[in-house]
Amino acid sequence: MFMSREPKVDRVKFQTDLEKYFRDSPNSPFLVFDGSLHLEEPENHGLYTDVSGIDTLVVKVGTSIIAHDEYQRTIYNMNCISEDLTRLREERGLNILLVTSGAIGLGRKARLRKDERIPEKEKDTPAQKRLDAIEGQFLLYELWRHHFFPQLVGESLVTHDDIRDPQKNAKLLRKYQKLLSEGRIPVINEDDKRSLEEIDILLKGERAFRDNDSLASLHAQFLKGTGYNPLLVILSNTDGIYTAESIRNGNYTPIRVVKNTLGLEEQVLLTKEEERALPKSTKGREGGGKSKIEAARDAASDGVYVVIANGQFCNHDAPYQERKRGSQRKYDVLDSILDGRVLGTRFLPRNYVARKMPR
Numbered sequence: 001m002f003m004s005r006e007p008k009v010d011r012v013k014f015q016t017d018l019e020k021y022f023r024d025s026p027n028s029p030f031l032v033f034d035g036s037l038h039l040e041e042p043e044n045h046g047l048y049t050d051v052s053g054i055d056t057l058v059v060k061v062g063t064s065i066i067a068h069d070e071y072q073r074t075i076y077n078m079n080c081i082s083e084d085l086t087r088l089r090e091e092r093g094l095n096i097l098l099v100t101s102g103a104i105g106l107g108r109k110a111r112l113r114k115d116e117r118i119p120e121k122e123k124d125t126p127a128q129k130r131l132d133a134i135e136g137q138f139l140l141y142e143l144w145r146h147h148f149f150p151q152l153v154g155e156s157l158v159t160h161d162d163i164r165d166p167q168k169n170a171k172l173l174r175k176y177q178k179l180l181s182e183g184r185i186p187v188i189n190e191d192d193k194r195s196l197e198e199i200d201i202l203l204k205g206e207r208a209f210r211d212n213d214s215l216a217s218l219h220a221q222f223l224k225g226t227g228y229n230p231l232l233v234i235l236s237n238t239d240g241i242y243t244a245e246s247i248r249n250g251n252y253t254p255i256r257v258v259k260n261t262l263g264l265e266e267q268v269l270l271t272k273e274e275e276r277a278l279p280k281s282t283k284g285r286e287g288g289g290k291s292k293i294e295a296a297r298d299a300a301s302d303g304v305y306v307v308i309a310n311g312q313f314c315n316h317d318a319p320y321q322e323r324k325r326g327s328q329r330k331y332d333v334l335d336s337i338l339d340g341r342v343l344g345t346r347f348l349p350r351n352y353v354a355r356k357m358p359r
Contacts, residue, residue: 051338054094060235061099063104066101085185098186098188101212103139105136110139155186216234217298217306233334234295239254259348305352306346
């Protein structure tokens, strides 16, 4: 049977009174962080949702969305995301860039299917994960190419140096401009084969990117610096960034708007001991983690509007739910972000001017 058990991830509730998942405005005061946490009245939410003027959407898709034990869930999520990004390009005239995780998860499964021996004590080492990524990069791109069809895509494998070096990033920009002018959607991942040398020689053993959150953030900043006006969306399996206190008490309350990230980690990150003590069913719900906060902070400080939101399409409208009233394909997270509905955590860009609300 398709997905016979409940997934152990966040579930954004379908609101039967609205016949949709996301409200146009909060039905109660919402959390805002501006150096400290405070509540603002529901009518203020619209002050912080203005993304008019954007011309480019950079979407990062996390491993939690596309690398599942149940292969049907991987297929369903990739299909939904491909359809939505294609439609947004056509209907809203946006440039679309997809930064994708999942190569490591897909590569590990492929290596195991080939009966490769991976010693238990080495399975989580950086060396083994790099081998997984190298194996999985081709598989990941081919999956995206299949699901996007007939929309055309173009693969882009990059290293830190491709963005850091002025000559190389000029070449990278020309590549993206060519793909976008041809109506293609760039599918972006770290080039682990080239990064091995870069890590060892150029970066003295440091990772080329912190992770794909950082890779997506760097792309948004790079595009902003070359004259584009991007919106960065980081899709994960959490409804934004939660307060640490709400994680401890099991309520999982998201911060809806971040105006200033200074001191944010103190409000949202658990200690290592607290993370280890979490029940298995709540692993991965720690509010998005340090990497997402750092990625959002870096982009917002460069003038990029950032949203961290739940991209788990299959938890809401998968075929196994068809008998549930109102569950069919209404989880429109990307449209809801663009239209200013209530979801995820919004990081306001530097010098953001709050929208004037009608009296």
